Amino acid sequence: MTGPSRNSVSYQRFLQQVEDADPGEGDIWVIADNLSSHASPATRTWPADHPRIRHAFIPVGACRLNLQEAWWRIFRHHALAGVSFAGRADIDRATRIATAQLNQRAKPWIWGRPPPAPRHLRRQFVYSL
Structure with missing residues (x-):
């Protein structure tokens, strides 16, 4: 809407x-x-x-509890970033397209940061005594 x-x-x-x-x-x-x-x-x-x-x-002060804020940040990035609109009809069209695209790859929301990627050591040293 x-x-x-x-x-x-x-x-x-x-x-x-x-x-x-x-x-x-x-x-x-x-x-x-x-x-x-x-x-x-x-x-x-x-x-x-x-x-x-x-x-x-x-x-x-508890904006982290508002999942809408996180969704809005993602939505703005996909639908509104760097675009100029002539009127409400253009905004509505961009909103519908972005929502359809985001819904195609929607996944359950996981609260918090993802776990860090495993570290791969570039060099492995072996010491012999």
Whole structure:
């Protein structure tokens, strides 16, 4: 979804779309960072009329817990780096293409750094006594 802006109204509209897309009766948990549109007074009172929507906020300063940030870094590199866009339609097209390409080689996310590669010694010395 390419929104016209990142404000409380757009975010609440997105939450409404999520709620409408899930006809079930269970809770819908939204994990959000502390972006002003996510934590604004209007957005904090909006769930009162939508009891299925539940918010959990990532603590300030704990960006490593937000897997969206890591995905966004990879996505920006593939879809948006070094490209100029004429309008929202171009951004939407690039987003869809990059998402399809990333989904073709998607793997489960492994938290943390990969283990270091084994070291291969270039020289092996043998000492005889």
